[in-house]
Amino acid sequence: MSTDAIVMLKDEHQVILRAFRDFERAGDNAHKTKGDLVAKIVELLTVHTYIENEVMYPRVRELVPELEDDVLESYEEHHVADVLVMELVGMKPTDERFTAKTTVLIENVRHHIEEEEDEWFPQVREALGRKVLQEIGAEMVEARKTAPRSPAQPSALKKTVDAVLA
Ligand SMILES: [Fe+2]
Numbered sequence: 001m002s003t004d005a006i007v008m009l010k011d012e013h014q015v016i017l018r019a020f021r022d023f024e025r026a027g028d029n030a031h032k033t034k035g036d037l038v039a040k041i042v043e044l045l046t047v048h049t050y051i052e053n054e055v056m057y058p059r060v061r062e063l064v065p066e067l068e069d070d071v072l073e074s075y076e077e078h079h080v081a082d083v084l085v086m087e088l089v090g091m092k093p094t095d096e097r098f099t100a101k102t103t104v105l106i107e108n109v110r111h112h113i114e115e116e117e118d119e120w121f122p123q124v125r126e127a128l129g130r131k132v133l134q135e136i137g138a139e140m141v142e143a144r145k146t147a148p149r150s151p152a153q154p155s156a157l158k159k160t161v162d163a164v165l166a
């Protein structure tokens with residue numbers, strides 16, 4: 001298995017985007033399916049965001065200072081997703097705003113993933129090269145082992161708060 005950090009993150013993006021499509025294809029009244037899919041989306045995003053917040057973003061900030069603004073913007077986009085996720089966790093699939101809120105979450109995260117993949121990950125690859133990306137990937141594999149799976153776990157939000165308040 002490749003431990004290239006960007007390959008790993010893109011693979012996770014594909015899994016996340018697939019869950020988004022499944023949600024969008026579920027029928028209006030498929031409450032059980034939609035509830036299950038949102039639970040899955042929340043877990044996927046919690047783990048993915050944690051790994052980026054804890055490993056990828058700080059390493060890029062340190063090693064590729066010219067991408068500082070992109071990293072800061074990305075932390076903010078994670079924060080917006082975190083807020084929507086926290087609200088969704090408290091809702092039932094039958095709630096009037098459940099689908100609307102999930103749709104806004106999906107739109108935001110899709111845009112965020114596009115920016116990562118099209119705008120600044122290629123610059124990270126260019127600046128760091130294969131060996132460093134593999135080292136970062138190996139750190140991400142480690143971080144994944146202890147990553148929170150639910151936003152209720154305190155470690156899920158910590159880095160974003162640190163980044164915003166620093
Ligand atoms: Fe991200």
Ligand SMILES: [Fe+2]
Pocket residue numbers: 009013048052113116
């Ligand atoms: Fe990402």
